[in-house]
Structure formats: structure tokens, C-alpha cells
Amino acid sequence: MGIGIRFGLLVSAIVTGFGLVLASGLALHPMDGQLPSDWGWSLVMMGGASLLAFSYVGWRRVTGRTN
Numbered sequence: 001m002g003i004g005i006r007f008g009l010l011v012s013a014i015v016t017g018f019g020l021v022l023a024s025g026l027a028l029h030p031m032d033g034q035l036p037s038d039w040g041w042s043l044v045m046m047g048g049a050s051l052l053a054f055s056y057v058g059w060r061r062v063t064g065r066t067n
Helices: 003-024 037-062
Strands: none
Touching: 003 037
């Protein structure tokens, strides 16, 4: 796997993890009645989708199916 795919997987995992922390309310408590869970679930979805995309591309490269 290339360094770009590994970096993409790492960043995607970090975004997903931070989204889970926000969605559960463990960090960044709400200010003025705003709920952090909306941001958290958005980050979980974006991080999960990019994690899936990077892992698919990495799997294709490892198995030699780049065409």
C-alpha cells in the first residue's frame, strides 16, 4: 500500500473517532443550547465513507487489481 493510502486511512480513522467523541458528548460541551451531536454524526459519516473508500482502493492495490 502506498503512503498516501495509509495516510488517508489514518486521517479517516481520526475523523471518525473524533466524530464519535463529539456525538457521544464527551468533548466540546454545548454552548448556548447547541448540540454537538449534529457535528459528531456528520463527522462519523464523512470519516466512515472516506475510510471505506481508502480501504477499498488500498485493497485493490494490494491484490493487484488496479485496472
